[in-house]
Amino acid sequence: MDKFKNKMMRFMQGRYGSDQLARLTMYISFACLIVTIFWHNTFIYFLALVLLIYTYFRMLSRNISRRYNENQIYLKCRYKVIAKFNGFKARMRDRKTHRVFKCPGCSQKIRVPRGKGRISIKCPKCRIEFIKRT
Incomplete structure (x- = not known):
């Protein structure tokens, strides 16, 4: 062997x-x-x-x-x-507790908590602010 x-x-x-x-x-x-x-x-x-x-x-x-x-x-x-x-x-x-949005400027995905109403979201990458409803 x-x-x-x-x-x-x-x-x-x-x-x-x-x-x-x-x-x-x-x-x-x-x-x-x-x-x-x-x-x-x-x-x-x-x-x-x-x-x-x-x-x-x-x-x-x-x-x-x-x-x-x-x-x-x-x-x-x-x-x-x-x-x-x-x-x-x-x-x-996380779909029940958070929503994911794409930044309109750079397409970065941003995760925000659900149930906050209309909020202003600031992209951490390109610093563009946009308003979305959670």
């Missing part, structure tokens, strides 16, 4: 290995394979095989800088999606 482990470590030396993008493509390919068990669709099966081949290609690649850049692009896109989702979740959580 120890011999195999050393051999595998020497083989993987200088190769990229696994990262978040590789895990995502692996999960998607396994999900596609599970779907093909119940619903026989050759396109989904082909997609799963292509994703598996791409995942192993990335993991065994020696072009580390390129694989790192691919992973960084994926992480940036993932962060944007998660940030939008968290913002939406926060707005839904």
Whole structure:
């Protein structure tokens, strides 16, 4: 067992290995394979095989800088999606106690408490004042 482990470590030396993008493509390919068990669709099966081949290609690649850049692009896109989702979740959580208005000058979102009637709102970014009903 120890011999195999050393051999595998020497083989993987200088190769990229696994990262978040590789895990995502692996999960998607396994999900596609599970779907093909119940619903026989050759396109989904082909997609799963292509994703598996791409995942192993990335993991065994020696072009580390390129694989790192691919992973960084994926992480940036993932962060944007998660940030939008968290913002939406926060707005839904506060929708009964606060309202959100956009500044007419700079489109900055400004959160104000509900139930205050007509109030003058001053944008913290561009200092424009506008009147809205909460």
